[in-house]
Amino acid sequence: MKDAAPQTIHLADYAPPPWLVERVELTFRLAPTATRVLSRIRFVPNPATSDRRFFLHGEGLKTLSARIDGAEVTPREVPGGIEADVPDGAFTWEAEVEVDPAGNTALEGLYMSNGMYCTQCEAEGFRKITWYPDRPDVMAPFRVRIESDLPVLLSNGNPAGSGDGWAEWDDPWPKPAYLFALVAGDLVAHRDTFVTMSGREVALGIWVRAGDEDRCAFAMEALKASMRWDEEVYGREYDLDVFNIVAVDDFNMGAMENKGLNIFNSALVLASPDTATDATFERIEAVIAHEYFHNWTGNRVTCRDWFQLCLKEGLTVYRDQQFTSDMRSAAVKRIEDASLMRTRQFREDGGPLAHPVRPESFVEINNFYTITVYEKGAELIGMLKRLVGDDGYRKAVDLYFQRHDGEAATIEDWLAAFEEATGRDLSQFKLWYSQAGTPRLTVSEQWEDGTYTLTFRQETPPTPGQTDKQPLVIPLAVGLLNPNGDEVVPTTVLEMTKEEQSFTFDGLASRPVPSILRNFSAPVRLDRATTDAERAFLLAHDTDPYNKWDAGRALAMSALTAAATDGTAPGADYLDGLGRTLRDETLDPAFRALVLSLPSEDEIAQALHAAGTTPDPDAIHAGRRAVQEAIAGAHEATLADLHERMQPTGPYRPDADDAGRRSLANAALALLTRIDGGARARTQFAAADNMTQSVAALAALLAIGAGEDQSQTYHDRWQGERLVMDRWFGLRAGLAPAEQALDTTQELARHPAFHWKTPNRFRALVGGFANNHAGFHRADGRGYEFVTDWLLKLDPLNPQTAAGMSKVFETWGRYDAERQGKIRACLRRIAGTDRLSRDLGEMVQRMLG
Numbered sequence: 001m002k003d004a005a006p007q008t009i010h011l012a013d014y015a016p017p018p019w020l021v022e023r024v025e026l027t028f029r030l031a032p033t034a035t036r037v038l039s040r041i042r043f044v045p046n047p048a049t050s051d052r053r054f055f056l057h058g059e060g061l062k063t064l065s066a067r068i069d070g071a072e073v074t075p076r077e078v079p080g081g082i083e084a085d086v087p088d089g090a091f092t093w094e095a096e097v098e099v100d101p102a103g104n105t106a107l108e109g110l111y112m113s114n115g116m117y118c119t120q121c122e123a124e125g126f127r128k129i130t131w132y133p134d135r136p137d138v139m140a141p142f143r144v145r146i147e148s149d150l151p152v153l154l155s156n157g158n159p160a161g162s163g164d165g166w167a168e169w170d171d172p173w174p175k176p177a178y179l180f181a182l183v184a185g186d187l188v189a190h191r192d193t194f195v196t197m198s199g200r201e202v203a204l205g206i207w208v209r210a211g212d213e214d215r216c217a218f219a220m221e222a223l224k225a226s227m228r229w230d231e232e233v234y235g236r237e238y239d240l241d242v243f244n245i246v247a248v249d250d251f252n253m254g255a256m257e258n259k260g261l262n263i264f265n266s267a268l269v270l271a272s273p274d275t276a277t278d279a280t281f282e283r284i285e286a287v288i289a290h291e292y293f294h295n296w297t298g299n300r301v302t303c304r305d306w307f308q309l310c311l312k313e314g315l316t317v318y319r320d321q322q323f324t325s326d327m328r329s330a331a332v333k334r335i336e337d338a339s340l341m342r343t344r345q346f347r348e349d350g351g352p353l354a355h356p357v358r359p360e361s362f363v364e365i366n367n368f369y370t371i372t373v374y375e376k377g378a379e380l381i382g383m384l385k386r387l388v389g390d391d392g393y394r395k396a397v398d399l400y401f402q403r404h405d406g407e408a409a410t411i412e413d414w415l416a417a418f419e420e421a422t423g424r425d426l427s428q429f430k431l432w433y434s435q436a437g438t439p440r441l442t443v444s445e446q447w448e449d450g451t452y453t454l455t456f457r458q459e460t461p462p463t464p465g466q467t468d469k470q471p472l473v474i475p476l477a478v479g480l481l482n483p484n485g486d487e488v489v490p491t492t493v494l495e496m497t498k499e500e501q502s503f504t505f506d507g508l509a510s511r512p513v514p515s516i517l518r519n520f521s522a523p524v525r526l527d528r529a530t531t532d533a534e535r536a537f538l539l540a541h542d543t544d545p546y547n548k549w550d551a552g553r554a555l556a557m558s559a560l561t562a563a564a565t566d567g568t569a570p571g572a573d574y575l576d577g578l579g580r581t582l583r584d585e586t587l588d589p590a591f592r593a594l595v596l597s598l599p600s601e602d603e604i605a606q607a608l609h610a611a612g613t614t615p616d617p618d619a620i621h622a623g624r625r626a627v628q629e630a631i632a633g634a635h636e637a638t639l640a641d642l643h644e645r646m647q648p649t650g651p652y653r654p655d656a657d658d659a660g661r662r663s664l665a666n667a668a669l670a671l672l673t674r675i676d677g678g679a680r681a682r683t684q685f686a687a688a689d690n691m692t693q694s695v696a697a698l699a700a701l702l703a704i705g706a707g708e709d710q711s712q713t714y715h716d717r718w719q720g721e722r723l724v725m726d727r728w729f730g731l732r733a734g735l736a737p738a739e740q741a742l743d744t745t746q747e748l749a750r751h752p753a754f755h756w757k758t759p760n761r762f763r764a765l766v767g768g769f770a771n772n773h774a775g776f777h778r779a780d781g782r783g784y785e786f787v788t789d790w791l792l793k794l795d796p797l798n799p800q801t802a803a804g805m806s807k808v809f810e811t812w813g814r815y816d817a818e819r820q821g822k823i824r825a826c827l828r829r830i831a832g833t834d835r836l837s838r839d840l841g842e843m844v845q846r847m848l849g
């Protein structure tokens with residue numbers, strides 16, 4: 001087998017597979033450094049093509065034998081795999097290969113984590129397990145036999161027998177190889193059952209290391225709620241006798257939807273009140289749902305090729321967002337999701353890594369599991385639903401399932417189901433999938449004789465490889481308020497299809513105040529000249545929670561950018577408006593917490609850059625702090641009251657109400673800590689009986705350069721708890737005062753518990769430091785050098801995690817020439833390194849442009 005030189009793969013080059021697989025049988029003889037994998041695969045010619053080349057992917061496999069229809073063969077090595085001469089018709093391929101799970105530090109394929117065997121095959125990891133057409137449009141039923149002395153042996157599908165030292169599994173549902181999974185270890189289960197809508201009982205198990213079994217209850221409840229929700233809302237029933245989830249400490253990503261055997265980063269399963277925060281609980285609930293929902297959107301209907309990734313990810317994210325809205329507060333969830341889009345996705349769209357929701361080329365597909373594919377992909381589904389209505393959406397999704405169950409589909413198939421079910425022409429809508437970048441929407445207004453006209457102009461700035469952009473269909477949810485603050489035109493969805501378009505509202509008694517892009521109805525940047533007075537008016541009166549929050553956000557941002565550029569103190573519109581919002585007891589505490597929390601330094605830098613000002617990280621840091629002090633000074637009594645009164649009483653519960661109250665109390669605490677020397681935070685830390693309260697107090701203290709004792713206490717208490725210690729590394733590096741951030745981080749990198757080969761720990765420290773905006777962007781460039789050194793150290797062992805972390809450099813174009821030069825020098829140093837991985841190599845090339 002030869003090393004494949006990095007090659008660019010294009011969507012336009014798609015060709016159907018010459019051979020399909022009718023059935024796969026695998027036997028694993030597990031041993032840490034020499035696992036034997038025996039495969040027996042029935043191939044049949046694909047009637048859809050006349051090509052009969054027989055090619056199998058493979059990487060790092062030691063082949064012990066290969067047979068076709070029982071006769072020994074010697075396959076030819078070609079880049080990325082092997083070829084062999086085969087009969088004209090169906091035949092059986094058998095191979096025995098050896099792999100080294102213990103030596104697999106890339107955590108892709110079959111690897112070991114704390115003595116347990118596990119797999120991660122998406123996107124192209126199965127080829128590291130055995131020779132196979134490792135592409136998602138080849139689907140087959142799998143039968144798996146595992147031989148090992150370990151007590152728990154799991155794979156996809158239903159159990160099909162077990163005995164001393166072996167177990168067999170049978171998965172009747174045809175699946176692509178990326179959904180294959182195997183787990184073997186000394187694990188314990190948290191068990192439950194679920195009765196499906198047609199009355200079938202499913203055995204549920206969450207498998208963890210001994211000692212973790214009392215931290216699985218929350219994830220189990222989330223799983224059962226997800227199973228019920230998918231039946232009720234999408235009519236989708238589960239289709240096997242068992243559903244297993246395994247928690248793994250060493251994992252490159254969040255979680256993986258392998259058929260009947262989801263594998264999770266343990267950080268997204270394990271939770272108890274004393275070790276997990278409210279935010280972690282909410283995230284676990286959402287990810288459990290996400291992976292479960294993939295059973296239909298991803299597994300039963302999968303992707304034809306990896307360019308179609310958003311077909312399963314965008315849709316499944318959309319579904320998990322709907323689930324969270326139903327389980328918690330829909331308004332709060334929408335603000336959180338929109339905020340994520342506006343910060344991280346707009347950042348990606350505006351930088352060198354911008355790509356369409358359906359990319360057209362890649363070198364390493366793992367680099368395209370992005371916020372654009374996932375979250376913008378979900379926004380496209382939301383827009384579709386807005387355009388065709390709830391009934392049309394349900395009909396279209398039903399048709400899509402009915403038509404493509406058991407198939408590998410495309411975005412074209414998805415849109416065709418919508419066109420047929422609703423009669424709507426989606427040819428212009430389809431541009432959203434191929435055109436990268438964030439449309440910028442400018443607005444002008446006209447008022448004459450009771451008629452109000454809104455004129456919108458859309459423009460999408462150029463992105464790498466795409467200079468000419470076309471107008472998109474943009475659903476614009478708009479409402480109008482009269483000057484008293486009453487709503488005179490309720491939410492109406494305007495459909496913009498042209499570059500410039502006007503919409504008229506008649507019969508109004510007075511000039512209205514518009515509320516535009518309600519509920520973040522499209523992933524666009526709204527650019528409207530307005531005043532702080534009007535923003536304060538909308539913060540007070542808008543009936544749309546997202547726009548109400550956005551008005552507060554805009555006020556905060558105008559205060560922060562002013563403070564960061566000329567040191568101006570926040571004005572009365574912001575401070576008074578904020579005060580009124582905080583005291584408004586009709587508003588959900590979680591909503592008030594969102595209004596109170598300030599944009600991050602990275603967001604301020606992004607806003608300044610968008611407005612044509614070069615961001616100065618130190619000035620942003622100082623300005624943000626000044627604004628926090630001003631808010632705390634102006635509203636000390638209100639904040640102190642909220643901090644005291646909002647703490648829920650009684651035993652800790654991670655539900656939306658209690659979590660919302662805590663988030664308001666803790667947002668107040670963070671501000672008060674700016675002016676009280678840390679007294680309240682120290683008291684809260686000492687008295688805290690749950691992780692949310694102690695972390696909030698510790699973070700507030702670290703942010704003012706205090707909290708040494710609390711940090712030590714936390715460390716000593718939790719040093720045996722890996723997930724809790726990840727948070728400690730992240731907080732210390734992320735919140736250290738800018739001047740000390742690098743020293744602190746370097747010292748933490750020498751801490752005996754800095755297990756840098758574990759992705760969670762690496763991301764906590766290196767990612768935490770990069771999140772320390774002023775610390776990372778220190779003028780001498782040593783922050784950039786530090787991260788570069790670590791990327792180069794990790795890359796030979798774990799390319800995927802190194803490549804993911806390299807995105808901290810994607811914003812280089814925002815900063816001054818000196819900083820730009822220093823970041824580019826680091827990127828060039830990486831690019832010039834010998835034996836760089838395909839993953840990191842592609843990332844730095846794209847960032848260098």
Ligand code: ARG
Binds near residue numbers: 122
């Ligand atoms: N399909 C998984 C999820 O979103 C993500 C797997 C990503 N893995 C990878 N190697 N890129 O649920």
Ligand code: ZN
Binds near residue numbers: 290294312313316
């Ligand atoms: Zn997913």
